[in-house]
Amino acid sequence: AQKITQTQPGMFVQEKEAVTLDCTYDTSDPSYGLFWYKQPSSGEMIFLIYQGSYDQQNATEGRYSLNFQKARKSANLVISASQLGDSAMYFCAMSRHGNNRLAFGKGNQVVVIP
Amino acid sequence: GAVVSQHPSRVICKSGTSVKIECRSLDFQATTMFWYRQFPKQSLMLMATSNEGSKATYEQGVEKDKFLINHASLTLSTLTVTSAHPEDSSFYICSASLQGAAYEQYFGPGTRLTVT
Numbered sequence A: 001a002q003k004i005t006q007t008q009p010g011m012f013v014q015e016k017e018a019v020t021l022d023c024t025y026d027t028s029d030p031s032y033g034l035f036w037y038k039q040p041s042s043g044e045m046i047f048l049i050y051q052g053s054y055d056q057q058n059a060t061e062g063r064y065s066l067n068f069q070k071a072r073k074s075a076n077l078v079i080s081a082s083q084l085g086d087s088a089m090y091f092c093a094m095s096r097h098g099n100n101r102l103a104f105g106k107g108n109q110v111v112v113i114p
Numbered sequence B: 001g002a003v004v005s006q007h008p009s010r011v012i013c014k015s016g017t018s019v020k021i022e023c024r025s026l027d028f029q030a031t032t033m034f035w036y037r038q039f040p041k042q043s044l045m046l047m048a049t050s051n052e053g054s055k056a057t058y059e060q061g062v063e064k065d066k067f068l069i070n071h072a073s074l075t076l077s078t079l080t081v082t083s084a085h086p087e088d089s090s091f092y093i094c095s096a097s098l099q100g101a102a103y104e105q106y107f108g109p110g111t112r113l114t115v116t
Helices: none
Strands: A003-005 A011-014 A019-021 A024-026 A032-039 A046-052 A064-069 A074-079 A088-096 A108-113 B004-007 B010-013 B019-025 B030-038 B044-051 B067-073 B076-081 B090-098 B111-115
Touching (some): A003 A088, A011 A019, A024 A074, A032 A064, A074 A088, B004 B090, B010 B019, B019 B090, B030 B067, B030 B076, B044 B067
Parallel strands (some): B010 B111
Antiparallel strands (some): A032 A046, A064 A074, B004 B019, B019 B076, B030 B044
């Protein structure tokens, strides 16, 4: 079974600063994918970034980067230069390779303050 | 980009009635759609995987007779909550993936169900 752990309490971040959201996972699958989604108060799930387990380099998408440490089974999200619009819940998720069924962590609440 | 819609966005129903939620992929064909449920301040829990033209695959603990899923076309999947009870009140979100896509999954805006 797959398990995603996000244990940080709610976070307050100063605008323009960087924030790191922790995510650890557990799986016996040799091939898998890791995702981060943003969920603002309106409820929609917004895809941020994806990392394949065999990808050699850490994924980056604009201000988002994923710090993938396979041996430690961690996939932390780094948001650089935080903006007020980044205030939201952030969910880490994983899927088996070739199977798009997602298992989500409990989420991290981020509030960006001016 | 790929757009997924859900209808209705909010619904209030009385206990014992059934409610149908639609999930549509607007600009692409989705061979697979997923249904999730999210209770307040909790994570998304996958309920079932819906494949066009075949029976849905339900996750452990999800009652298939209570949550009826139909995926009649490549752009539409429906979730019917039968004989709804207050404990079924939740945020229901669907997602859709493109045929042959490695991992892309696009989420709908969600449906807030309140059972009184």
